[in-house]
Amino acid sequence: xxxxxxxxxxxxxxxxxxxxxxxxxxxxxxxxxxxxxxxxxxxxxxxxxxxxxxxxxxxxxxxxxxxxxxxxxxxxxxxxxxxxxxxxxxxxxxxxxxxxxxxxxxxxxxxxxxxxxxxxxxxxxxxxxxxxxxxxxxxxxxxxxxxxxxxxxxxxxxxxxxxxxxxxxxxxxxxxxxxxxxxxxxxxxxxxxxxxxxxxxxxxxxxxxxxxxxxxxxxxxxxxxxxxxxxxxxxxxxxxxxxxxxxxxxxxxxxxxxxxxxxxxxxxxxxxxxxxxxxxxxxxxxxxxxxxxxxxxxxxxxxxxxxxxxxxxxxxxxxxxxxxxxxx
Amino acid sequence: xxxxxxxxxxxxxxxxxxxxxxxxxxxxxxxxxxxxxxxxxxxxxxxxxxxxxxxxxxxxxxxxxxxxxxxxxxxxxxxxxxxxxxxxxxxxxxxxxxxxxxxxxxxxxxxxxxxxxxxxxxxxxxxxxxxxxxxxxxxxxxxxxxxxxxxxxxxxxxxxxxxxxxxxxxxxxxxxxxxxxxxxxxxxxxxxxxxxxxxxxxxxxxxxxxxxxxxxxxxxxxxxxxxxxxxxxxxxxxxxxxxxxxxxxxxxxxxxxxxxxxxxxxxxxxxxx
Numbered sequence: 001x002x003x004x005x006x007x008x009x010x011x012x013x014x015x016x017x018x019x020x021x022x023x024x025x026x027x028x029x030x031x032x033x034x035x036x037x038x039x040x041x042x043x044x045x046x047x048x049x050x051x052x053x054x055x056x057x058x059x060x061x062x063x064x065x066x067x068x069x070x071x072x073x074x075x076x077x078x079x080x081x082x083x084x085x086x087x088x089x090x091x092x093x094x095x096x097x098x099x100x101x102x103x104x105x106x107x108x109x110x111x112x113x114x115x116x117x118x119x120x121x122x123x124x125x126x127x128x129x130x131x132x133x134x135x136x137x138x139x140x141x142x143x144x145x146x147x148x149x150x151x152x153x154x155x156x157x158x159x160x161x162x163x164x165x166x167x168x169x170x171x172x173x174x175x176x177x178x179x180x181x182x183x184x185x186x187x188x189x190x191x192x193x194x195x196x197x198x199x200x201x202x203x204x205x206x207x208x209x210x211x212x213x214x215x216x217x218x219x220x221x222x223x224x225x226x227x228x229x230x231x232x233x234x235x236x237x238x239x240x241x242x243x244x245x246x247x248x249x250x251x252x253x254x255x256x257x258x259x260x261x262x263x264x265x266x267x268x269x270x271x272x273x274x275x276x277x278x279x280x281x282x283x284x285x286x287x288x289x290x291x292x293x294x295x296x297x298x299x300x301x302x303x304x305x306x307x308x309x310x311x312x313x314x315x316x317x318x319x320x321x322x323x324x325x326x327x328x
Numbered sequence: 329x330x331x332x333x334x335x336x337x338x339x340x341x342x343x344x345x346x347x348x349x350x351x352x353x354x355x356x357x358x359x360x361x362x363x364x365x366x367x368x369x370x371x372x373x374x375x376x377x378x379x380x381x382x383x384x385x386x387x388x389x390x391x392x393x394x395x396x397x398x399x400x401x402x403x404x405x406x407x408x409x410x411x412x413x414x415x416x417x418x419x420x421x422x423x424x425x426x427x428x429x430x431x432x433x434x435x436x437x438x439x440x441x442x443x444x445x446x447x448x449x450x451x452x453x454x455x456x457x458x459x460x461x462x463x464x465x466x467x468x469x470x471x472x473x474x475x476x477x478x479x480x481x482x483x484x485x486x487x488x489x490x491x492x493x494x495x496x497x498x499x500x501x502x503x504x505x506x507x508x509x510x511x512x513x514x515x516x517x518x519x520x521x522x523x524x525x526x527x528x529x530x531x532x533x534x535x536x537x538x539x540x541x542x543x544x545x546x547x548x549x550x551x552x553x554x555x556x557x558x559x560x561x562x563x564x565x566x567x568x569x570x571x572x573x574x575x576x577x578x579x580x581x582x583x584x585x586x587x588x589x590x591x592x593x594x595x596x597x598x599x600x601x
Binding site for chain 1: 396398417418419420422423427428430434435436437438439443446447448450451453510511514
């Protein structure tokens, strides 16, 4: 096989595994959009907040320590213990569920029956609030996150491809883990929504609020449930991206990468989020690979948005979204 | 023929009507300055088909929404099974055994007919979250029981061929029937039907009337329905409440109502002064 094909193949494979990281973020958006018609602008910040909380709990940081020290003149920063990931992750899940509960109580409850744009604006506010809260609680410096996921070149992939093609592919192990975790997450979500009472209730609420009320479904409970799940998905995305490049503010900007994924896959489709992420991941790597000699590098920064624009022109509902047919 | 005692009575066609299940006492409902319902009282008896009729804008749907808890009246009491019902969320009212259909069909369009009807059984399901997800123990047994109950309703309403069809693909008349099935799946104490025959052709209307009667006959379901079509109402119902401009202008058997001067005026149109 010629070198170019091999290199392209390697790029595509890398794109596939990066793409799944985009999918993880997009998934959180889709869940909330499906259940409540809200485009949750805060999804990216939720991932940041979840990752910050995880690091904080793992390293035994005192929350609000800067604030406490400034107010009381003390000098405390951490509790002096560290927790293993296996304890810290469930605790962080607890924090995300609590957050979902508070969001419902403080924000959503008062905005029932409002226009989608108003709910959207509320999530923008929420994004800024959470961003600030994360800073005050855990500090603004870049933090490394290590939950025990190995990183670096996968020697298995390297060896396998070397034996096959005489050229070893470089693939980050972390990305392979992301692939496996995304698969588990999506399977769990599908089982939940198809085979449990709560999952059925969730689909019902997504379809028709009034009808859901009439069969005895509590909308508020379902909202807390959805936001909790979105919070957990955000945590997973936060862990993967945080392990890759450290927990810092820029983590919340991955939400921007999720937008083209959503436009490709459709806002209401879980498989769409996965396929959309993979397409964008592969697309941007291959585009970069072939176009770099001609137009120079850094195409990854804009390729996804350009692709989204093309989709908006020709297939605005996305690959898997519901086609909007207006009857007149 | 009607008695006011609590023991109930026997209808002309020999069905036993029981005691009072729900009593609405001096209900007044306002939207800002608009009075939708003005001081209305009536009762609903076990096993009867109770109709609420009246011209457009008479407040029939509002009345139904009060019964189903979607609206909370400013004045008056809803006495359900002998107890005054406090102000509560509609989903709680539904869990107390009041199921309903909507005037402009409210089904879960993305789900299959079967899934739609299964949602009706939601609050009868007790198995825990994880056993459901993993399909072990109580959950699988329970699911089978509920499926059996749902299949019985599907058979009864003759919708077997469309069990797996997504609701969005069904024609209007069938959607209405699926909505009735979902309400029935909850095994309600009171079944509320908001214009079950609106927008149907004659054949579909006849089918629907037959189903309402059969359901009442077979399961003894207490039914409250709103309908425009006078002919249909008179044939179906045991007792009729007539509303006009938010007020009750008649209450009794179809024959009594038909001969009520106020009702005739409301329907034929007499100058209100």
